[in-house]
Amino acid sequence: MASKAEKKEKGARKHRKSVEVIDKSERYDFSYTQNRELSWLRFDARVLDEAYEESVPLFERLNFAAIFQSNLDEFFMIRVGGLSDLATLKRQPVDNKSNLTPAQQLELIFSTLPPLIRRQNDIVERIEASLAEAGVERVDAADLAGDDRTFVERYFQSYVSPVISPLVIDPRHPFPNLRNGALYLVCALESADEGNLLGLIEVPQSMNRIVAMPADGGTWRYILLEDVILSCLGSCFGSYAPLDRAVVRVTRNADIDPDGEGVEEDEDYRQHMKKILKKRLRLQPVALQVQGELAPATLKSIRKALGLPAHAVLSYTTPLDLSYIHGIEAHLPERSRSELLFPPFKPQASPMFDATRPIREQVIEGDKLLFYPYESMNPLLDLMHQAAFDDSCISMKITLYRVAKQSRLCESLIDAAENGKEVTVLMELRARFDEQNNIEWAERLEEAGCTVIYGSEGFKCHSKICQITYRDGMALTRITLLGTGNFNEKTAKLYSDFMLMTAHPGIGEDANAFFRNLALGNLAGDYRFLGVAPAGLKPLIMNGLNREIDRARAGEPARVFFKMNSLTDREVIDKIAEASQAGVDVEMIIRGISCLLPQVPGKTDNVHIRSIVGRFLEHARVYAFGVDADIVYLSSADMMTRNTEHRVEIAYPVLDATCRSMVQEYMRAQLSDNVKARVLSSEGTWQRVERGADEMPFDSQAYLLKHAYAQAEAAAERAAQARQDAAAQEHDGYEAAEGQPTVAEAAPDSPAATAVRATIIEPEAEPAPAAAPSPDAPKHALAKRTPGRLRAGIALIGMGLKTLLTGTPEERAKHKRS
CATH class of the missing domain: 3.30.870.10 (Endonuclease Chain A)
Known part of the structure; x- marks a missing residue:
């Protein structure tokens, strides 16, 4: 038994600990803050609300349900994974917005999830029923009969059975590692000689998950690959008979710190990241999703093999991974596509640019702002392409966080490097879930001659900045591109973002210093504008x-x-x-x-x-x-x-x-x-x-989309009118050529070239509205426009041709008298 002194010391320690907790909680006012994880779950519930919104086209509602599920998967891999690690600590840190420990936050998360998942199951079932009425039907394994069952069994024997590898799990064959996010068929197996057997089949990712079914004209029917296997499960395990059965998916912790894993002194950072990606597939499970019915004993054995608590098992009545829906969009019936999908949309041309002129000139004349996805990314891509082949361009520097798999921008960087420009790319290999794509692009860029560097240890480079430097004679000009979103052609059509294109000297100096500091690993640089x-x-x-x-x-x-x-x-x-x-x-x-x-x-x-x-x-x-x-x-x-x-x-x-x-x-x-x-x-x-x-x-997005179309149409009309005016002026110049006798007389009418400056030190004032003219003000006749260089030049060419064909005025007069 503990002595009185030991009990007293133990009580003192508990008191000191409680005082520490009170002191920590008193550091913050929690009356106007909420827990981060709870706030995130409420956001994802808001996404799911769009699936219930009947004003949204039916198939797009299914897409919102898929986004909800995809968001939830990432939430488990990152947030729940990280909290699960922290919950194992003896002394857990406390959240400074809710005063909850990681263990308490996990309890809050798992108590909030079941109603959300029930709502997802409910709306997916309802949407699928409506889609079937519209001519797109998913066939469930339980509904197979007659010709449908015959078709599925033949498909299974011909294409699926040679690929799958059924496993029997018993004491001699322990539970295998289930890959993160992969789908598996699991069942209890009945045997006369042995008990507690499990059957396991991984759904092959090498095969198309959507299997088209025979259908009448005007409809399209399909079955998912896991349901094909599920319907033929009885033939997969030889003498063992499957009992209960379900589709399962394990979500593993993906919150791994690449810098915390230690990089060998001589190791290529790309190779290090490749090892990290492989390790992510085998990290600790944080949740088990189950579609179907498993006996409690079967489910318990799986859960224990994965080391998961009971509350981490999430039950579904609909497919566990809805990403397959992107493969059925192309099969929507033509008669109902317009009702099932958002109206087709194309990012519009920015009215700030003239497509007939070099982008560089236009940015030097004044700042330009692109607004994705309402406006097209093309001016930026055109600028990069033009710079890659511009002899006056000497360098291009850029930070890349998430890049499209097929990227015009990266191709322009490669072209620039191959054309002898100095191209520096900071490629962030730690962009979560885009690591592999970034590794592949980094290798391609480096092979082309680009200088590829990586972010500083412990600090991801999430900034979106590019600088193009030109040399004209002894003068340097810098164009700087700054974005709220990535240099990514795909997301520029989906995400609402701004991209500023500027030749402002001060911003250019800051951007140049930024890239220099990145190369030196200096994260505390001094900047005037940024x-x-x-x-x-x-x-x-x-x-x-x-x-x-x-x-x-x-x-x-x-x-x-x-x-x-x-x-x-x-x-x-x-x-x-x-x-x-x-x-x-x-x-x-x-x-x-x-x-x-x-x-x-x-x-x-x-x-x-x-x-x-x-x-x-x-x-x-x-x-x-x-x-x-x-x-x-x-x-x-x-x-x-x-x-x-x-x-x-x-x-x-x-x-x-x-x-x-x-x-x-x-x-x-x-x-x-x-x-x-x-x-x-x-x-x-x-x-x-x-x-x-x-x-x-x-609806602000609908308004901005309509506004972009209207602006692009107005800009196109102005450009067409300008072309007509220019053509008319050229025609007038040709007609008036005979009235301009000599070059010496024509030259003074040509205006001198105007130097363009882009220096902006302070924000410019809003343009003042023009004063309305007084009704009593005298009316002035419009001044005659002096001919410009083009008009005068054409007039001179006309004079020359006329002289060549008919002679000089003196020769014509002499010929007329004779």
């Missing part, structure tokens, strides 16, 4: 908030507008709460996680948060300060601690008045949305935007 994480981005945001706080405390109007994907950084959250309490109006659009709760009395009364989930993924990050948004920054970074302190990110100012007005128009449209927008309540739930009785529905 806010660069991990050292300079958060202070920039905090300074902007402080400016508005000072204005509010001085009795002046004060406002900030933030748009981001997630908000989790505790310092930024507390500063926003301070701004609210000072009287600053805080408007935010946060697509995903918001650990800040708005409208909490006395804490965040002036904070308003909304989210927009629609056809396009909202991905742009905007940080605007001032009632009139006189300071606007775009950024690659969310206000998450990982972005502000543990990644290389960039925030860049929008200095050009026209570009800034485009961003402001975008902000106004999104804040006016009352169809796809939801408002965050003080309880952390997303609520529909209430519309007034006379208020019309307004």
